[in-house]
Amino acid sequence: MGDTLAPHLIALDVDGTIVGYDGSLSEAVRLVLDRLAAEGHHLVISTGRALPGALEVVHALGLKRGFVVCSNGSVVVRLDPDLPLGWEMHHVVSFDPRDALEKMHEALPNALFLVEDPDLHRWASGAFPAGELAESDTLDIVDFDELLTKQATRIVMREVNGTAEEFAAAVDSLGLHEVSYSVGWSNWLDIAPDGISKASGLSLVATELGVDHAHTVGAGDGLNDIEMIEWAEHAIVMGQAKDELKVLASVVTDPVDDDGLAVALVDYFDLDESLLDVEGSTNTRP
DSSP: OOOTTSOOEEEEOTBTTTBOTTSEEEHHHHHHHHHHHHTTOEEEEEOSSOHHHHHHHHHHHTOOSEEEEEGGGTEEEEEOTTSSSSEEEEEEOOBOOHHHHHHHHHHOTTSEEEEEOTTSOEEESSOOOTTSSTTGGGEEEOOHHHHTTSOBSEEEEEOSSSOHHHHHHHHHTSOOOSEEEEEOSSSEEEEEETTOSHHHHHHHHHHHHTOOGGGEEEEEOSGGGHHHHHHSSEEEEOTTSOHHHHTTOSEEOOOGGGTHHHHHHHHHTTOOGGGGSOOOEEESOO
């Protein structure tokens, strides 16, 4: 355990970490995060979700001030209840997606492609499977060639058919050197501007908050969390994560279905274990 009395930056992945894969938020996790915020720690949502999906969790946790790192680090938002929307864009990084999209389309022509632009609007070559995009009403379906004309904060490639092995082989063949990318759980590839990750966004936030790196905690479960887990001084990896992430952990906690995040935070911050003795869940996705 580190100096847990000092204000810490606690970077939190969303899906599979804060909430279950069905979008449910357990009462234990909510209570533990509420206690840490009350004690002066900085809870920073750090997610691959676009901003609308990240804000669902922000609202579910009652967070009013601070920062949100979304779109895997391409977008950093500052929360402030005095602002008209309750938030403002703090830092946005974008790139020309044409080269990466063309390579991806050549390798997997039947895949779905999505581009998020610097205005947080999202454009896709087709409808994604139900439930995969929490904020699907913000999505415009367009021809693939139109995606090539956009400026992007991130690209998503989703192959609905085919095996995970075939998808991984296709990604390996792309030769993507001018961007950052991570392979998700289910034939899902996230592309961000070169050098951009959750860690780069969190480093910026830590500087803004004046938090020493020794007082950083990160928690995640996916391969897009690798840089964040490597960056954090104390790295919590969920029990259902892949081995590639677990080997980087300071601690491997229980799976999300067993409130692993709450368990690890209670242990590290020496909180009252009675916070874990609750039942029930709430849904973060209305």
